[in-house]
Amino acid sequence: MFQSLCRKTQVLCTRRVREQWVRSFMVELQPVEQIVLVREKQDHNGPTMQFPGIWLRDNCLCDACFHRNSLSRLPHGWNNFDTKVKVQDLSVNVEQETLHINWSDAHRSEYPLEWLRERDFSSANRQRYLSHSYRPESQHWSGDQFQNILQKFEYRDLVSRDDTLAEWLRTLAIYGVALIKNSPLDIGVVKTLCNRVGFIRRTTYGEEFSVKSQPGAKNYSYLAEPLPLHTDMPYFEYKPSLTILHTLEQSVSQGGWNLLADAFYVADLLREKHPEEFEVLSRTRVDWADIGMDNGVSFHNIWRAPVINLDADGNYARINHSVPQRDSHFSIPVQRVQPWYEANALFVRLAQEQAVSFKTTPGDVLTFNNLRMVHGRTGYDDTELNVRHIVGGFVDWDIAYSRLRVLQKQQQQQQQQRLRQQQQLQGQKQVESKLLSQVQ
Amino acid sequence: MWTPRFCLKWGPQLKQLRAAVASTQLRAISARIVNDSFIVVQPESEGSAGSESLTYPGVWLRDNCSCSECFHASSQSRRLDWDNFDASVRPQHLHTDADTQEIHVRWSDSHVSSYSLQWLRERSFKDQRQRNYLDDFYRPRTHHWRGADFEHVAQRFDYGDVMHDDRALRDWLQALAVYGVALIGGAPIDKGVVRQLAERVGFIRRTTYGEEFIVQAKPGAKNFAYLSDPLPLHTDLPYYEYKPSVNILHCMVQTESRGGSNLLVDAFHIADRLRAEHPEDFERLKETPVDWNDIGSEDGREFHNIWRSPVICLDGDGRYTRINHSVPQRDSHFNVPLDQVLPWYESYARFVRMARADAHSFKTQPGDVLTFNNIRLLHGRTGYDDTEENSRYIVGAYLDWDIIYSRLRVLKKKLPPA
Numbered sequence: 016m017f018q019s020l021c022r023k024t025q026v027l028c029t030r031r032v033r034e035q036w037v038r039s040f041m042v043e044l045q046p047v048e049q050i051v052l053v054r055e056k057q058d059h060n061g062p063t064m065q066f067p068g069i070w071l072r073d074n075c076l077c078d079a080c081f082h083r084n085s086l087s088r089l090p091h092g093w094n095n096f097d098t099k100v101k102v103q104d105l106s107v108n109v110e111q112e113t114l115h116i117n118w119s120d121a122h123r124s125e126y127p128l129e130w131l132r133e134r135d136f137s138s139a140n141r142q143r144y145l146s147h148s149y150r151p152e153s154q155h156w157s158g159d160q161f162q163n164i165l166q167k168f169e170y171r172d173l174v175s176r177d178d179t180l181a182e183w184l185r186t187l188a189i190y191g192v193a194l195i196k197n198s199p200l201d202i203g204v205v206k207t208l209c210n211r212v213g214f215i216r217r218t219t220y221g222e223e224f225s226v227k228s229q230p231g232a233k234n235y236s237y238l239a240e241p242l243p244l245h246t247d248m249p250y251f252e253y254k255p256s257l258t259i260l261h262t263l264e265q266s267v268s269q270g271g272w273n274l275l276a277d278a279f280y281v282a283d284l285l286r287e288k289h290p291e292e293f294e295v296l297s298r299t300r301v302d303w304a305d306i307g308m309d310n311g312v313s314f315h316n317i318w319r320a321p322v323i324n325l326d327a328d329g330n331y332a333r334i335n336h337s338v339p340q341r342d343s344h345f346s347i348p349v350q351r352v353q354p355w356y357e358a359n360a361l362f363v364r365l366a367q368e369q370a371v372s373f374k375t376t377p378g379d380v381l382t383f384n385n386l387r388m389v390h391g392r393t394g395y396d397d398t399e400l401n402v403r404h405i406v407g408g409f410v411d412w413d414i415a416y417s418r419l420r421v422l423q424k425q426q427q428q429q430q431q432q433r434l435r436q437q438q439q440l441q442g443q444k445q446v447e448s449k450l451l452s453q454v455q
Numbered sequence: 456m457w458t459p460r461f462c463l464k465w466g467p468q469l470k471q472l473r474a475a476v477a478s479t480q481l482r483a484i485s486a487r488i489v490n491d492s493f494i495v496v497q498p499e500s501e502g503s504a505g506s507e508s509l510t511y512p513g514v515w516l517r518d519n520c521s522c523s524e525c526f527h528a529s530s531q532s533r534r535l536d537w538d539n540f541d542a543s544v545r546p547q548h549l550h551t552d553a554d555t556q557e558i559h560v561r562w563s564d565s566h567v568s569s570y571s572l573q574w575l576r577e578r579s580f581k582d583q584r585q586r587n588y589l590d591d592f593y594r595p596r597t598h599h600w601r602g603a604d605f606e607h608v609a610q611r612f613d614y615g616d617v618m619h620d621d622r623a624l625r626d627w628l629q630a631l632a633v634y635g636v637a638l639i640g641g642a643p644i645d646k647g648v649v650r651q652l653a654e655r656v657g658f659i660r661r662t663t664y665g666e667e668f669i670v671q672a673k674p675g676a677k678n679f680a681y682l683s684d685p686l687p688l689h690t691d692l693p694y695y696e697y698k699p700s701v702n703i704l705h706c707m708v709q710t711e712s713r714g715g716s717n718l719l720v721d722a723f724h725i726a727d728r729l730r731a732e733h734p735e736d737f738e739r740l741k742e743t744p745v746d747w748n749d750i751g752s753e754d755g756r757e758f759h760n761i762w763r764s765p766v767i768c769l770d771g772d773g774r775y776t777r778i779n780h781s782v783p784q785r786d787s788h789f790n791v792p793l794d795q796v797l798p799w800y801e802s803y804a805r806f807v808r809m810a811r812a813d814a815h816s817f818k819t820q821p822g823d824v825l826t827f828n829n830i831r832l833l834h835g836r837t838g839y840d841d842t843e844e845n846s847r848y849i850v851g852a853y854l855d856w857d858i859i860y861s862r863l864r865v866l867k868k869k870l871p872p873a
Contacts, residue, residue: 090782315864339532352512420759
């Protein structure tokens with residue numbers, strides 16, 4: 016690319032390093048495509064960063080275009096944004112490591128190399144950004160792998176150490192489940208954890224909720240009966256993302272076991288081995304509903320969505336499954352009903368096969384991704400002296416990912432600082448040892 | 456276990472039954488099994504209305520058995536054992552009851568179920584019935600409008616009526632659902648108004664910025680909206696996957712300067728026009744994921760929100776689910792292949808131009824509460840100048856559609872039709 020100079024503007028920049036003139040980075044313009052190429056190494060085969068001219072103009076960092084306090088683009092430029100704007104000339108400041116551009120609209124912009132590096136349009140860099148900064152890539156697991164992927168965190172560490180907090184959120188993002196041990200038997204634990212991330216997600220049922228057997232309950236999970244695998248609140252478009260369940264008292268009866276399966280893995284199985292059923296479950300919209308009352312307020316929630324929800328790239332966005340919360344209204348053509356039932360029955364069977372069971376003990380906090388996991392519990396019997404009591408709450412992914420990004424950035428900055436300190440220390444030692452050798 | 460109310464004999468050959476008309480008031484009802492799996496119900500009435508046959512998949516009927524073994528009445532939810540559900544279950548015998556207007560079914564798993572005609576009618580699989588249910592009860596069908604039609608579509612409600620009269624509450628929410636905008640007048644000049652309105656519907660949707668927020672010029676603000684500069688058209692918080700649905704903006708003090716006007720445009724209408732007049736631009740704006748972000752801190756807490764999503768978002772049926780637009784909250788990170796960048800900018804610039812040209816401007820007065828669908832409308836305001844005696848002051852909050860539609864459904868069931 017750098018060879019065809021006839022139709023390109025090229026700027027070489029050099030800086031003085033150890034008495035030698037060495038090329039430090041080069042910038043070049045492809046005038047037809049209006050693409051700016053930036054290369055850092057002297058080596059002609061080194062990686063080239065690419066930036067569209069229009070994007071550079073849109074992201075000018077000067078005070079007239081960018082509001083530093085709010086770290087955001089000033090909007091006025093867009094009142095008459097000219098998509099035909101062209102790069103007129105390019106230059107570099109070697110000492111500052113900045114790229115300078117003069118534009119056809121007479122504006123002048125300056126971009127730090129570091130800032131450009133982070134935003135390079137290469138496929139590799141975009142992939143790095145998406146899986147590192149945006150949302151970590153999930154890893155799906157079978158029931159057999161549960162013991163290997165289950166990570167446990169100490170409550171004390173989680174509330175006091177930021178690195179533990181980041182690790183817990185990362186684990187939830189990747190595996191969809193994590194267990195917190197040794198929390199106090201205190202009703203405030205769930206809220207404390209939610210506040211540690213951001214804030215608790217309120218629903219029709221309030222903020223924290225108590226799962227305790229209540230004869231005649233208005234919600235099915237508030238009974239002591241077995242609770243088959245399900246996701247919580249499929250009847251919300253904005254379904255709560257992370258479920259946090261704190262065991263205050265566990266049943267001493269035979270029952271009260273947690274059941275958990277990775278429904279993304281179940282969807283993988285369907286996709287691979289039963290593509291027709293996968294198609295049916297990812298295309299048929301189901302009516303999910305909750306009709307009732309909480310705290311004297313009536314509600315009638317409905318959301319129509321498939322069991323398996325895919326995003327535009329075919330990645331799983333969300334799983335919906337709940338026998339009690341599936342509406343008797345089924346708003347699809349009549350001939351599509353039977354195939355859906357067959358596919359759903361297969362999904363339920365596969366989920367059961369992949370389900371793991373374990374029994375939390377008082378002080379445990381089970382946390383999982385409610386958009387991905389199906390959970391349930393076996394039936395149990397309360398006695399007068401032993402009443403199973405779980406306190407729960409939700410946190411949204413928007414809030415959890417935001418916290419994770421902030422923590423990751425802090426960790427990165429701390430690492431860089433440590434590195435700089437080490438380098439300084441090494442430099443000092445070298446000088447000291449040099450001095451020492453001179454003295455000797 | 457199960458006893459038929461009428462003494463009729465059962466037999467495998469008995470696939471079609473017709474109950475006797477008990478009196479002239481009662482209508483007959485008959486039912487038959489088709490293809491070994493469907494049940495066709497034939498109500499008979501004097502007129503032709505309501506006498507159309509209704510077809511139900513057997514497996515769906517079995518799944519929705521309302522006996523206490525299969526259905527939990529107090530939580531209004533299914534308790535059927537799906538861990539052992541047999542999707543190949545078949546109806547074996549039918550029996551209809553004109554007296555109670557019910558049909559009774561005996562299944563291949565020996566279970567017996569009863570369904571009232573009323574219940575069946577409400578769940579008919581007929582296309583027209585389903586469409587009515589979806590376009591009225593589920594989520595009212597939207598009407599898109601041009602800026603020039605604003606005065607016709609923006610309905611005005613009285614704060615006192617909305618707070619005390621369920622019909623006014625229903626009408627406000629219905630207007631919001633259909634047109635995406637409604638004005639409430641006559642609210643007290645009180646910071647609690649926004650919360651009272653939100654709690655009349657359900658509860659405030661909390662965001663990174665808290666529950667209520669105050670829009671007031673703050674020099675050096677961390678968020679661009681908190682400056683007195685003009686605020687071009689945008690949607691709020693596009694950087695959330697769970698973007699707040701409805702904006703409630705209570706005007707407590709309006710600026711006496713020339714500015715401070717509200718700008719509103721129906722972006723669903725702009726999308727309609729792009730779809731019809733500039734299909735390539737429409738295609739790019741619905742296909743290209745954009746990085747929306749917000750980096751900052753609130754109450755000493757840092758946040759870094761990002762959500763990747765196109766400007767125009769569609770559901771599987773091609774209906775709009777959401778519009779994202781905000782110049783300040785569009786990230787400098789843009790994770791698309793290089794060759795898509797310039798075409799996207801061209802399409803986006805057209806979208807912005809069309810929206811600006813269509814925007815309607817008006818100025819709220821103290822006591823006005825502007826409510827609009829943040830998933831659909833773009834809003835903005837012209838710049839203004841505060842003085843020592845006159846400092847523009849707006850209190851805002853959000854509500855989610857999940858909560859609003861729920862309240863609207865409850866009201867529609869409770870109240871006589873509008």
